[in-house]
Structures are given as C-alpha cells and as structure tokens.
Amino acid sequence: MELLRLATAGSVDDGKSTLIGRLLYDSKAIYDDILKSAEQVSRRQSAEYLNLALLTDGLRAEREQGITIDVAYRYFATPRRKFILADTPGHVQYTRNMVTGASTADLALIMVDARNGVLEQSRRHAVIASLLGIRHMVVCVNKMDLVDFSYDAFAPIRDEFRGILNDLNVENAHFIPMSALDGDNVVEESARMPWHTGGPLLAYLEQVDVTYDPGERPLRLPVQYVIRPMRHEYHDYRGYAGTVADGIVKVGQDVEILPSGKTTQVIAVETPDGEADQASGPVAVTVRLADDFDISRGDMISSLDRAPRTTQNFDATICWMSDTNLLREGTTLRIKHTTRIARALITSLSSRIDINTLSAQPDCAELKLNEIGRVSIRTSTPLVCDDYTYNRTTGSFILIDESTNETVAAGMIGSPGFGDFASS
Amino acid sequence: MNASTTYKPVLPDAGQLRALESESIHIIREGIAEFDRPCLLFSGGKDSIVMLHLAVKAVAPARLPVSVVHIDTGHNFPEAIEYRDRTVERLGVELIVGSVPDAIASGRIPESTDPGASRNRLQTPVLLDTIRSNNFGAVYGGARRDEERSRAKERVYSFRDEFGQWDPKNQRPELWSLFNGFIHPGQHIRVFPISNWTELDVWQYIADQEIEIPSIYFAHEREVFERDGMLMAASEFLRPTAGEVVTTQMVRFRTVGDMTVTAAVPSTATTLEQVIAEIAATHTSERGASRADDRTSDAAMEDRKREGYF
Numbered sequence: 001m002e003l004l005r006l007a008t009a010g011s012v013d014d015g016k017s018t019l020i021g022r023l024l025y026d027s028k029a030i031y032d033d034i035l036k037s038a039e040q041v042s043r044r045q046s047a048e049y050l051n052l053a054l055l056t057d058g059l060r061a062e063r064e065q066g067i068t069i070d071v072a073y074r075y076f077a078t079p080r081r082k083f084i085l086a087d088t089p090g091h092v093q094y095t096r097n098m099v100t101g102a103s104t105a106d107l108a109l110i111m112v113d114a115r116n117g118v119l120e121q122s123r124r125h126a127v128i129a130s131l132l133g134i135r136h137m138v139v140c141v142n143k144m145d146l147v148d149f150s151y152d153a154f155a156p157i158r159d160e161f162r163g164i165l166n167d168l169n170v171e172n173a174h175f176i177p178m179s180a181l182d183g184d185n186v187v188e189e190s191a192r193m194p195w196h197t198g199g200p201l202l203a204y205l206e207q208v209d210v211t212y213d214p215g216e217r218p219l220r221l222p223v224q225y226v227i228r229p230m231r232h233e234y235h236d237y238r239g240y241a242g243t244v245a246d247g248i249v250k251v252g253q254d255v256e257i258l259p260s261g262k263t264t265q266v267i268a269v270e271t272p273d274g275e276a277d278q279a280s281g282p283v284a285v286t287v288r289l290a291d292d293f294d295i296s297r298g299d300m301i302s303s304l305d306r307a308p309r310t311t312q313n314f315d316a317t318i319c320w321m322s323d324t325n326l327l328r329e330g331t332t333l334r335i336k337h338t339t340r341i342a343r344a345l346i347t348s349l350s351s352r353i354d355i356n357t358l359s360a361q362p363d364c365a366e367l368k369l370n371e372i373g374r375v376s377i378r379t380s381t382p383l384v385c386d387d388y389t390y391n392r393t394t395g396s397f398i399l400i401d402e403s404t405n406e407t408v409a410a411g412m413i414g415s416p417g418f419g420d421f422a423s424s
Numbered sequence: 425m426n427a428s429t430t431y432k433p434v435l436p437d438a439g440q441l442r443a444l445e446s447e448s449i450h451i452i453r454e455g456i457a458e459f460d461r462p463c464l465l466f467s468g469g470k471d472s473i474v475m476l477h478l479a480v481k482a483v484a485p486a487r488l489p490v491s492v493v494h495i496d497t498g499h500n501f502p503e504a505i506e507y508r509d510r511t512v513e514r515l516g517v518e519l520i521v522g523s524v525p526d527a528i529a530s531g532r533i534p535e536s537t538d539p540g541a542s543r544n545r546l547q548t549p550v551l552l553d554t555i556r557s558n559n560f561g562a563v564y565g566g567a568r569r570d571e572e573r574s575r576a577k578e579r580v581y582s583f584r585d586e587f588g589q590w591d592p593k594n595q596r597p598e599l600w601s602l603f604n605g606f607i608h609p610g611q612h613i614r615v616f617p618i619s620n621w622t623e624l625d626v627w628q629y630i631a632d633q634e635i636e637i638p639s640i641y642f643a644h645e646r647e648v649f650e651r652d653g654m655l656m657a658a659s660e661f662l663r664p665t666a667g668e669v670v671t672t673q674m675v676r677f678r679t680v681g682d683m684t685v686t687a688a689v690p691s692t693a694t695t696l697e698q699v700i701a702e703i704a705a706t707h708t709s710e711r712g713a714s715r716a717d718d719r720t721s722d723a724a725m726e727d728r729k730r731e732g733y734f
Contacts, residue, residue: 229486
C-alpha cells in the first residue's frame with residue numbers, strides 16, 4: 001500500500017484536534033512521556049478528561065490560546081499503511097494555512113458537528129479541498145454521543161453534504177458517524193451505532209485507493225538540475241535530474257524537450273535504486289538523452305503525444321496570502337512554476353470568489369489576505385504547463401513578492417474542477 | 425480515556441520508504457540548483473547520516489557540491505568524530521568545523537558555570553557565525569517533524585532572518601513542492617529534506633540501504649550513572665556528583681549529540697534488526713528518552729529554535 005497524505009481542517013469546537021489526538025493515541029503514535037505531559041497540563045487546567053488537543057497543538061501561543069494557528073504535520077502508521085496528516089486551522093482567517101495543508105493531500109477529512117448540521121465552515125472546507133484538487137473526502141459527522149447516536153440525526157446531514165460534494169465533482173465521498181471523544185467509529189467500530197455498516201474511520205483510511213494508472217497518462221518530467229560530473233571516468237556524462245510529475249519515462253522512448261520543441265530519445269533512466277528500464281511518478285530520476293541539446297533547469301521533458309501547453313498567457317485561480325499587500329491588476333510578481341522562475345504580470349483580475357456560496361463577484365478591484373479570485377497572467381518567459389485539474393504539479397504555481405521575497409499567492413492554472421462560478 | 429491497543433507501531437514497507445526517499449532527493453536537488461553556496465550540517469548522528477546518503481544519491485555520479493559543517497561542542501563521542509572524518513574523506517567533500525571550545529577560548533561566547541547548563545545552547549552562536557563567515561545561503565539539516573511538537577510546525581524551507589531567528593508565527597506559506605528560496609543578503613534558509621520521515625523510517629532505511637552508522641548506536645558496555653532519571657555516560661566531560669553511582673551496563677544511544685546532554689538507554693540490541701525491534705516496541709519518545717536539554721521546559725525546543733538553533 002502506498003503512503004496516504006491527508007489533510008484536515010477544523011476549529012476547537014468541532015472536535016478536530018480530539019479526532020487527531022484519538023487517531024494518534026489509538027494507533028500508538030503518542031509516546032508515554034508526551035502523553036504524561038498532556039495529562040499534567042489537563043490536570044492543571046482542571047479538565048474532566050484528557051485534553052487530546054494538547055497532543056497536537058505545537059506552539060506555545062497555540063497551547064496558551066487553545067487554537068490551531070498554523071499547519072502541523074502528524075505521522076502515524078498501522079500494519080497496513082503509513083499516514084502523513086496535515087492538521088490545519090479551520091477559521092476563515094486561516095484560509096491560507098488550509099490551502100497550504102490541502103496542496104499536498106490526496107484525501108481530506110471534513111468535520112461536521114452532528115448537533116449543528118452542515119454549517120458554512122464545513123462547506124467552505126469542502127470547497128477549498130476541492131479547489132486544491134483533492135478527489136477523496138471523508139465527512140466525519142462528529143459528536144454523535146450528543147444526539148443519542150441517532151440515525152435520524154445523521155442521515156439528513158449526510159444527504160445534504162452529499163449534494164454539496166456532487167456539485168463540487170468530488171469523485172469519492174465517504175460518511176462516518178462518530179464520537180471522537182469516546183472513540184466511537186474512529187479506530188474501533190461503535191457498538192452504539194449498529195445501523196452504520198461502513199466501518200470506522202481508520203479502517204477506511206487504511207484501504208482507500210488514491211492512485212491512478214500512470215500508463216494511461218502522458219510523460220511530464222520537469223528538469224530540476226543538470227548533472228555534469230567533473231570526473232574523468234564520466235567525461236561525457238550529462239544527466240537530467242527531476243521528479244516524474246506524470247506518466248512513465250522509459251528507455252527507448254521518444255520525447256520532446258519544451259519549450260524548445262526539439263525531439264530526442266531516452267537512453268538511460270537512473271532511479272535512487274540504480275538503472276531501470278522505466279520509472280513513474282513521483283520518483284526522483286536522472287535521465288540521459290540521445291542528443292546533446294542545450295537543456296537546463298526549468299525545461300520540461302514530455303511525451304510526443306498529448307504535449308503540455310507552452311504559453312506566456314494563461315488564466316488561473318489564485319488564493320492571495322499576503323497580510324500586508326493587496327493584489328490588483330497591473331501588479332508584477334515573481335512566479336515559480338515547476339522548476340522555472342519568471343516574472344508575472346497580473347493583466348486582469350476578473351472576479352473574487354465567495355467560497356461560502358461559490359458565487360463570483362465580477363467587479364473586483366483587489367484581493368485581500370485569504371481571498372480567492374480569478375486572474376489572467378502574462379509571464380516574462382514561456383511556461384510549460386497543464387490545467388491544474390489535469391495535473392497538480394504542472395498546473396500549480398506560487399507568486400513571490402519581488403521586494404519582501406514573501407510567498408504571496410498559491411495559483412492553479414485554469415478553472416477549478418467544479419466549473420464556472422455562478423455570477424451573483 | 426478508554427485506551428485501545430489494537431495497533432502497534434509498524435515498520436514501513438519498501439514502497440513507502442521509496443516515496444520518502446524520492447521526496448527528499450527532490451528537496452535536496454532544489455536547494456543545490458537554487459543556491460550558490462549550500463552546506464549540510466553533519467554530526468555523525470543517524471539523521472544527518474541518512475540525509476548525507478540521500479544527498480550523494482541526488483547528484484550521482486557527480487561529487488556532492490556541498491560543504492559539510494559540523495558544530496563541535498568539544499564534548500564528542502570519539503566514535504562519532506572518527507565516523508565523521510572517515511565519511512568526509514570517502515566522499516571527497518570539504519569539512520568545516522565550527523568549534524564551541526575555540527569560541528569560548530577567544531572570548532566570543534562565555535561558558536556558563538551554572539551546573540545545569542550545557543554547551544548545547546552555545547552551539548547556536550557558533551553555528552550562526554559559521555553560516556555568516558562562509559556566506560551559506562542554504563543550510564541542510566536532518567531535523568524531522570515527528571521529533572518534537574514545535575518541529576511539527578516547521579517548513580521544509582525554513583526562513584531565517586539576519587539574526588538567524590525563526591519566527592514560528594510568521595512562516596512563509598509552503599505549497600505543493602514549490603519551495604521559495606528567495607532571500608536578502610545575510611538571511612538564509614534551513615532546508616530539511618527528511619522532514620516527513622519518522623524515527624522508524626530512518627532506521628528502516630539504514631537497514632534497507634545497509635548504511636554504516638557509528639558503533640554507539642548498538643548495545644555496548646559503558647560506564648554510566650543515573651541523573652534526573654536518565655543514564656548518562658561517565659566521561660572526562662561529565663563526572664558523577666556526590667550520590668551518583670557509576671555502574672557498567674549494556675547500553676546504546678538513540679541519538680548522538682553532545683556527550684553531556686545525550687543519555688543512553690539500556691539495551692541488548694547489537695544488530696540493526698534488534699535496534700529496530702526495540703524502537704518499534706518503545707513507549708518513550710526519542711527526545712524524552714535521551715535529550716536532557718529538552719526537559720527543561722514544555723517549550724524548550726521552540727525557544728531554542730527561535731534563537732537560531734537547528
């Protein structure tokens with residue numbers, strides 16, 4: 001089984017930290033000394049039960065204020081699978097941190113409080129996860145202990161949320177009624193909800209398949225670094241190092257080098273394990289080619305069919321992340337896309353997207369911190385790219401402020417998978 | 425709470441290690457491609473050994489275009505220093521030693537006379553001096569996010585200002601694998617290629633790749649005494665005080681650091697397989713078991729990291 005990268009978003013009240021604490025605790029990823037320290041603090045806070053959030057909130061300020069501020073990464077494993085969990089804050093003022101956590105995840109856990117039904121916050125989390133290209137979601141309907149473990153409380157929430165996820169084109173949605181505090185349906189099957197036959201959360205996470213068949217996909221290999229050993233025995237060696245972003249790279253394969261458009265043949269594929277006949281993503285490889293072209297960092301090695309776009313102009317959806325500057329038309333920034341760095345001019349800002357209602361506000365003069373909008377961009381050199389919905393690596397970019405060097409935006413080329421936003 | 429014991433820590437399978445390996449190589453290549461002068465912090469400990477092994481793979485068959493830096497407190501395990509020198513020689517890379525004893529002798533930093541003080545914290549100014557005087561823009565470190573909770577918050581590319589300080593509340597957003605390495609003169613980036621590895625992943629990879637590690641990681645007989653619930657090695661740098669009894673025991677080290685703050689654990693594990701089995705079954709975290717410096721306060725590591733510690 002491949003390792004599973006998942007993201008979760010939530011705030012103190014909906015039990016997200018409790019759920020993560022429970023997953024870590026019950027899967028034995030928490031050591032005794034860490035637990036003992038959390039127990040001591042819980043006692044000092046006069047809590048009636050162990051405050052599981054203390055196991056996850058890492059910074060002094062977070063523990064003092066009882067909130068999650070920044071993304072934290074958690075690691076746990078079962079006999080079947082290893083998990084990397086990006087734990088992100090749920091409040092709207094931390095949208096950029098949610099976007100950050102979701103950018104590397106294959107699956108999102110969404111929390112819903114069974115007492116309150118589907119609130120704006122859960123809906124927003126689903127929108128952000130979907131915007132970031134996450135195709136697998138698990139909706140945890142939590143605090144079932146407070147609604148008498150009743151199917152009648154669970155079913156309407158599930159049905160309403162299923163509708164939202166259908167609208168977002170989420171491929172695979174799974175619903176679990178649980179009580180994270182008591183452990184019902186987290187690691188152990190709950191005896192108090194016999195009507196739920198889908199099993200507990202951990203069992204689902206252990207077997208969910210998030211892979212795709214690379215054989216069906218065209219090759220994308222962004223050149224990261226050119227290896228030219230200054231050693232006598234490797235006099236003519238020139239290797240192109242990079243991580244396979246899509247498809248398969250094979251010895252003997254004809255490939256195109258972009259943006260130059262020259263074609264050549266792969267004569268060797270070296271993986272971290274040594275020479276191989278082929279490799280597929282995301283493996284770090286070094287390839288050697290039949291011809292000695294001038295190829296450098298930022299170029300793309302692609303299959304001849306279904307080649308990516310080479311363009312200086314494209315539309316994108318961006319999440320603005322600067323708390324000091326605003327994004328306006330005419331702003332110039334640095335862009336990092338795959339392994340290429342260029343300058344980017346925002347030629348138009350067409351709309352701001354309301355992530356609660358999924359509506360587009362067309363007369364938009366600027367984007368503020370945490371706002372998501374649709375822009376057109378012109379770059380100083382051509383980028384070799386795909387739509388984000390087609391490939392998360394060749395379709396994503398970041399924007400960097402040229403004077404402060406801060407990362408100020410996350411960008412996704414094209415429009416999100418759930419189509420055009422309705423104008424409000 | 426009602427503890428359940430269904431799951432025990434388990435060994436990662438080969439496919440999952442391969443995924444971590446490729447991710448780390450990708451990060452290392454980004455740093456080498458984007459920075460004029462990267463260096464790699466190397467202590468002879470298992471995490472920096474794995475990082476160096478990955479860095480060699482990342483540029484093979486070329487030689488590693490990176491200086492190896494050791495911040496030396498003077499309180500070293502001789503086995504780790506011998507390993508360091510042999511490894512640097514084998515790889516043909518430049519070794520730069522930042523010496524805490526030299527900095528104390530020259531009056532650059534004062535040595536604390538407080539009995540609870542160690543030289544661990546004194547490493548920070550020496551590290552920052554070494555980075556500054558060599559103009560290193562990128563500093564590779566072998567820190568892992570599973571080690572400690574403030575590290576769980578740290579970026580793969582961790583920005584440091586002119587004073588080497590980490591500001592945990594104001595970190596650059598880090599998206600996909602698009603790392604932002606832009607800095608002004610005097611600033612630097614700490615690059616953590618094995619951020620996503622756990623302690624068990626590191627051990628399993630060492631076994632999988634048959635990487636040589638210093639002998640002190642395996643069970644051996646050593647003179648130790650108990651202090652603050654931990655087994656400290658008796659050495660010229662650390663002597664027992666009144667009431668502390670020295671005994672000879674079979675021990676191994678779970679981490680390799682300054683001898684005065686690195687504790688041993690009782691062990692009979694003399695092979696990698698036995699070490700891995702012990703770690704998979706342990707109930708105490710790596711730092712809780714073996715780092716006296718992290719027990720000072722609940723946020724000891726966060727405070728040291730803010731000052732520029734690795």
